[in-house]
Amino acid sequence: MTLYDTIFIRRSVRKFKDSPLDAATIKSIETFIGNTPQLAxxxxxxxxxxxxxxxGGTPAPHCILAYCTDSDSSYANVGYVLQNVDLYLQSIGLGSVWLGMAKPNEPEQNYCILLAFGKTDVPTRKAEGEFKRLPISEISDQDNLVAKAVLLAPSAVNSQPWKLHFESGKVVIRYFGRGLMKLMLRKKLNKIDLGIAARHIETALLHDGKAILSITPKTSGKTFEIEITYG
Ligand SMILES: Cc1cc2nc3c(=O)[nH]c(=O)nc-3n(C[C@H](O)[C@H](O)[C@H](O)COP(=O)(O)O)c2cc1C
Incomplete structure (x- = not known):
């Protein structure tokens, strides 16, 4: 299954089989992570x-720990990279879940977040109707293939903290805090969420035959956005 197709059937998996993956599979996941480009x-x-x-989170046989510096663009970059991995894991029949509340047992400098994964019996989604999401008009000024891919993206406590704006050859995704926990999520988790959404935007544009020209996170005062240009 392609990564684009996986957007429409993935889910957060919170029940894993105890048996670990073999060393060759772990190696291939490591290679996939290493081959995923990071933002500039x-x-x-x-x-x-x-x-x-x-x-502090769902028990799983394996986890990918992410480390980065403390900035909006670094957090978005982690979301952008690990969402590619989330899609890859689910495309090969494994389960995965982002765990913002979990922590390494040994406190580690620059620890950002983790993605837990492993074998699972939990089935993927079968239809878009199984996703609990806002109406598309609340997150985007257009209803198109890119907006649909963002609509289905995972986010911390399903906060969907984004608004999409389309111009010719350009998509801008802006932070837009939602929900009771928005002050708690704003500093880090919602910035990771925007990077996750940028990954779904890129995946949808590539599926549509477009070339990505730039992906640029921008912080200005309290606003944060990621601008994606394509041709
Ligand atoms: C940055 C981030 C942090 C998350 N943290 C947790 C968590 O700590 N525990 C958990 O069970 N799910 C966590 N999730 C999963 C979300 O709750 C889930 O993505 C959202 O409810 C949408 O559901 P779906 O992924 O099945 O489409 C997190 C997701 C993201 C993107």
Whole structure:
């Protein structure tokens, strides 16, 4: 299954089989992470560890720990990279879930977030109607293939903290805080969410035969947005 097709059937998996993946599969996931480009001037680090090295979230046999500096664009970059991995894992029949509340047992400098994964019996979604999401008009000024891909993107507590604006050859995704927890999510998790959405935008544009020209995170005062240009 392609990564684009996976957008329409993925789900957060919170029940994993106990048996770990074999070393060759873990190696191929490591290779996939290493081959996923990061945003310009970003250099996040990623490490696969066994699930018993973390606490505070859904137990899983494996986790990818992400490390980055403390800035909006670094958090968005982690979302952008690991959402590619989330789609990849689910495209090969594994389960995965972002865990913003989990932490490594040993406190680690620059730790950002983790993506838990492993074998699962939980089926993927079968239809778009199974996603709990806002109406598309609340997140976008156009209803098109790119907006649909963002609509289905995962976000912390399903906050969907974004608004999409389309111009010729350009999509801008702006932070738009929602929900009771918006003050708690704003600093880091919602910035990761915007990077996740940027990944879905890129995947949809590539599926539509477009070439990505630039992906640029921008912070200005309290606003944060990611501008994506394509041709
Ligand atoms: C940045 C981020 C952090 C998340 N943290 C958690 C978490 O700590 N625990 C959890 O069970 N789910 C977590 N989730 C999963 C969301 O709750 C989930 O993506 C959202 O409810 C939408 O559901 P779906 O992914 O099945 O489409 C997180 C998702 C994201 C993107």
């Amino acid at each position: 001037r970003q250099s996040a680090m990623f490490e696969i560890v066994s699930g018993d090295k973390v606490h």
